[in-house]
Amino acid sequence: MKLILTNEVTGLGSAGDVVEVKDGYGRNFLLPRGLATPWSRGGQKQVDALRKAREARVIASLEDAKGVKGQLEARTLTITAHASDAGRLFGAISQAEVAEAAKAEGVTIDRRTVEFPTPIKSTGEHTALVRLHPEVSATVKINVVAG
Structure with missing residues (x-):
């Protein structure tokens, strides 16, 4: 097809x-x-x-993508979500929430470029992959807190 x-x-x-x-x-x-x-x-x-x-x-040049990668990897994005007493989220963290948290830190990324190795469904430290350019990917640290 x-x-x-x-x-x-x-x-x-x-x-x-x-x-x-x-x-x-x-x-x-x-x-x-x-x-x-x-x-x-x-x-x-x-x-x-x-x-x-x-x-x-798309980020136009490889140099710009590497600069954004450095900015993303230097920060830990904090996302507040509703969670139970045991730390289990009522739902999951979405790519849009990661993009909004990055924007709050001063880095603009497209939500479509965010990938999770496994769904984020609990509080604590997690990672996500952001594909900035065909040759550049950034690993972002995400801290999910109950709110």
């Missing part, structure tokens, strides 16, 4: 890429979640629009 990715999918490609995937993966995972649209001849215009939008969001 040939699809156009509308969002970045780890291990597959980024927004605007035309990919060939197995029918079940496309039909049962990518399409229902809005991560891709079916490819068509007219879809090429959509691909071009997605690429322009992605280029506007």
Whole structure:
């Protein structure tokens, strides 16, 4: 099945890429979640629009990405969430919450670039990966406190 990715999918490609995937993966995972649209001849215009939008969001140069990486890795982001007495969260920390915490620290990142190795569902110290550039990724320390 040939699809156009509308969002970045780890291990597959980024927004605007035309990919060939197995029918079940496309039909049962990518399409229902809005991560891709079916490819068509007219879809090429959509691909071009997605690429322009992605280029506007992407950190332009490798040097800028390395600078943002240094800023992120030097800080510990603190996120307040509702939790039980045992430290278990009522829900999980989202990528948007990490992006907001980084913005509060003075570093602007796109929420779509944040990845969690495992979902954050408890208070304490955690880490997340932020893909700033195809060649640069930053490991961010996150401190989740009950609030």
